[in-house]
Amino acid sequence: xxxxxxxFKSIKLAVVLMILISILIGIGTLIPQHRESxxxxxxxxxxxxxxxxxxxxxxxxxxxLFGVLLSLFxxxxxxxxxxxxxKIWPSFFKIxxxxxxxxxxxxxxxxxxxxxxxxxKIKKTGEDFVARRGVLSRIAPDIIHFGIxxxxxxxxxxxLTYDSQLFTLKEGDVARVDNIELRLVDFEFxxxxxxxxxxxxxxxxIVDDEGKITKGVVEVNKPLRIGSGRIYQWSYxxxxxxxxxxxxxxxxYSGPDSTIIEHGGYKIYLSNFFPNLKISGGRAYSEGNExxxxxxxxxYWKDDNLVARHxxxxxxxxxxxxxxxxxxxxxxxxYPALYTGLLYVREKGEFAMFISLLLIGLGxxxxxxxxxxxxxxxxxxxxxxxxxYSHRIPKEEILSKITGGEKN
Amino acid sequence: MNxxxxxxxxxxxxxxxxxxxxxxxxxxxxxxxxxxxxLLLVAFLFQSPGVIIRGIQINFIxxxxxxxxxxxxxWIGALIVYLFYKIKKIDSIVAFFSTVTLTALYAISSSPxxxxxxxxxxxxxxxxxxVLHVSFAFIGEVFFILSFAAAIAYFIVKSEAKKERMDELMxxxxxxxxxxxxxxxxxxxxxxAKYAWGRFWAWDPKETWSLITWLxxxxxxxxRYMMKWKGKRSAIIAIIAFLAxxxxxxxxxxxxxxxxxxx
Numbered sequence: 001x002x003x004x005x006x007x008f009k010s011i012k013l014a015v016v017l018m019i020l021i022s023i024l025i026g027i028g029t030l031i032p033q034h035r036e037s038x039x040x041x042x043x044x045x046x047x048x049x050x051x052x053x054x055x056x057x058x059x060x061x062x063x064x065l066f067g068v069l070l071s072l073f074x075x076x077x078x079x080x081x082x083x084x085x086x087k088i089w090p091s092f093f094k095i096x097x098x099x100x101x102x103x104x105x106x107x108x109x110x111x112x113x114x115x116x117x118x119x120x121k122i123k124k125t126g127e128d129f130v131a132r133r134g135v136l137s138r139i140a141p142d143i144i145h146f147g148i149x150x151x152x153x154x155x156x157x158x159x160l161t162y163d164s165q166l167f168t169l170k171e172g173d174v175a176r177v178d179n180i181e182l183r184l185v186d187f188e189f190x191x192x193x194x195x196x197x198x199x200x201x202x203x204x205x206i207v208d209d210e211g212k213i214t215k216g217v218v219e220v221n222k223p224l225r226i227g228s229g230r231i232y233q234w235s236y237x238x239x240x241x242x243x244x245x246x247x248x249x250x251x252x253y254s255g256p257d258s259t260i261i262e263h264g265g266y267k268i269y270l271s272n273f274f275p276n277l278k279i280s281g282g283r284a285y286s287e288g289n290e291x292x293x294x295x296x297x298x299x300y301w302k303d304d305n306l307v308a309r310h311x312x313x314x315x316x317x318x319x320x321x322x323x324x325x326x327x328x329x330x331x332x333x334x335y336p337a338l339y340t341g342l343l344y345v346r347e348k349g350e351f352a353m354f355i356s357l358l359l360i361g362l363g364x365x366x367x368x369x370x371x372x373x374x375x376x377x378x379x380x381x382x383x384x385x386x387x388x389y390s391h392r393i394p395k396e397e398i399l400s401k402i403t404g405g406e407k408n
Numbered sequence: 409m410n411x412x413x414x415x416x417x418x419x420x421x422x423x424x425x426x427x428x429x430x431x432x433x434x435x436x437x438x439x440x441x442x443x444x445x446x447l448l449l450v451a452f453l454f455q456s457p458g459v460i461i462r463g464i465q466i467n468f469i470x471x472x473x474x475x476x477x478x479x480x481x482x483w484i485g486a487l488i489v490y491l492f493y494k495i496k497k498i499d500s501i502v503a504f505f506s507t508v509t510l511t512a513l514y515a516i517s518s519s520p521x522x523x524x525x526x527x528x529x530x531x532x533x534x535x536x537x538x539v540l541h542v543s544f545a546f547i548g549e550v551f552f553i554l555s556f557a558a559a560i561a562y563f564i565v566k567s568e569a570k571k572e573r574m575d576e577l578m579x580x581x582x583x584x585x586x587x588x589x590x591x592x593x594x595x596x597x598x599x600x601a602k603y604a605w606g607r608f609w610a611w612d613p614k615e616t617w618s619l620i621t622w623l624x625x626x627x628x629x630x631x632r633y634m635m636k637w638k639g640k641r642s643a644i645i646a647i648i649a650f651l652a653x654x655x656x657x658x659x660x661x662x663x664x665x666x667x668x669x670x671x
Contacts, residue, residue, distance in 0.1 A: 011634035029613040061611040218530035345606035364587035
């Protein structure tokens with residue numbers, strides 16, 4: 001057991017794992033993710049495609065190989081950090097051994113003054129003095145390591161518990177999440193003067209399972225907490241609501257464009273509504289949203305056979321094909337309808353992730369504080385006997401700062 | 409007033425700085441190096457009104473497009489390299505490679521891939537988490553540029569004392585840049601992603617390459633502290649890490665698609 005623990009305490013293992021993880025995820029970013037298996041064999045050839053699929057580079061972040069490397073990295077970081085903490089942290093509370101490693105010809109008071117100026121905390125223990133500074137800088141790597149461990153745990157919990165639902169709602173529509181009813185009261189699409197999007201704001205009425213009604217607003221970058229999750233402003237869509245009259249079928253349709261209607265034994269396919277129809281290179285499109293040339297394309301199908309097609313214009317009549325087809329569609333009305341795309345996300349790793357980021361952030365800031373130094377000194381025949389331990393800073397450098405350049 | 413006037417003027421000052429540093433290396437004259445470094449401070453001061461005007465034009469901190477990103481790195485880089493010169497007394501070789509890299513990045517602002525048009529940010533970019541994310545990451549990256557310059561200089565200088573100095577400079581700049589990069593690229597970036605897209609981490613190529621860059625700089629620090637690696641081996645890691653950083657900055661945007669494809 002000790003052998004296993006010792007092998008995980010190796011810093012060489014940590015560096016090797018960091019390199020292997022970097023290589024694996026680096027390759028992963030170069031390969032398109034989550035495609036059908038045929039995609040890889042067609043694009044990379046039979047052999048390489050199969051290698052990619054076998055090693056799961058098509059989904060590298062959830063591959064077995066990545067899982068194994070990350071698990072090893074987790075254990076390695078945990079063992080290294082715990083052994084470091086057990087070795088180093090108790091020393092902050094201990095008085096260093098009385099073993100002189102330098103002699104100074106400087107008065108005790110002047111040395112004390114220099115230590116204070118350099119930010120040392122000084123304690124008197126009997127006839128000796130113990131001065132210390134930079135404890136936070138010394139524990140900063142441990143804090144970052146604990147943060148990394150929490151991030152791995154948080155990431156795992158997130159992956160196991162992540163649940164999301166996407167809703168596309170127009171004003172008045174209702175959706176349900178976690179026994180909570182959401183009704184879209186208003187959707188605002190703000191634009192800059194040059195027509196670029198400035199903001200999307202969804203105003204909601206929220207009815208909880210006890211019937212209590214509250215109001216909430218969701219904006220990009222400003223999610224709304226609902227139940228055990230959050231709602232994000234995810235996307236928007238502009239669709240057209242159309243009113244069509246089918247002469248010969250004695251039927252009127254009111255509803256969204258781009259849909260299929262069944263009536264009178266026909267399957268009627270409606271295209272997108274084009275407020276300003278233009279045709280270029282055989283492709284139909286709308287030039288802007290101003291209703292200058294409103295049109296819609298309609299197909300009539302019966303028993304899986306196309307019976308007729310018809311370009312329907314609001315401002316003039318255009319015959320269907322075949323011309324003697326007995327149903328004539330007419331545009332009676334239209335209006336744009338804005339749909340908001342709301343994403344509901346529920347996951348249980350959020351707390352661990354926030355803690356991990358807090359620890360990594362805090363540890364990073366503490367890394368920049370003054371290096372750890374501990375000094376024990378005592379008077380000895382008119383001189384100062386000093387024991388000094390300094391971490392990542394030469395003793396001469398710190399001594400010169402404390403004594404103001406006065407040499408021993 | 410047009411902010412690009414200040415940006416263009418600054419670019420010419422950078423070119424002059426690079427030229428003077430080259431002359432300083434060839435002629436081995438320290439006063440020329442001193443003039444070049446003072447000009448770098450002038451470049452920072454000259455660009456500052458441009459940054460403010462652009463901020464007023466877009467009604468946001470100007471950090472939301474490729475143009476603003478590369479010019480911000482140049483701006484903050486000029487100040488940091490100048491301060492490093494004052495505090496750490498960097499020599500003309502390190503100054504030359506640092507300013508060449510900064511100028512090359514700055515030059516991208518005049519290329520077709522970076523439109524200089526001042527446009528307010530799209531909704532997803534209107535977040536102060538984004539400002540913290542980008543600015544901290546860029547400050548860290550400027551220190552990484554300094555470490556790269558010191559690593560290159562390590563292989564150029566001949567004397568052991570100079571090599572020792574380059575090694576120390578390389579280490580110090582990574583030591584300062586690493587916390588900034590960690591906070592900016594990873595911590596603030598993850599928080600912004602959570603507020604914008606509902607996930608801290610999505611394995612987007614830019615996120616992944618930021619992590620790779622971070623892991624390589626971590627490997628640099630670990631190998632130095634625990635395995636006592638110094639000198640040549642450390643310099644090689646610093647150069648590899650810098651190349652990963654440049655790929656994260658540009659390569660990902662233009663070669664791989666993902667959430668960061670706008671900037």
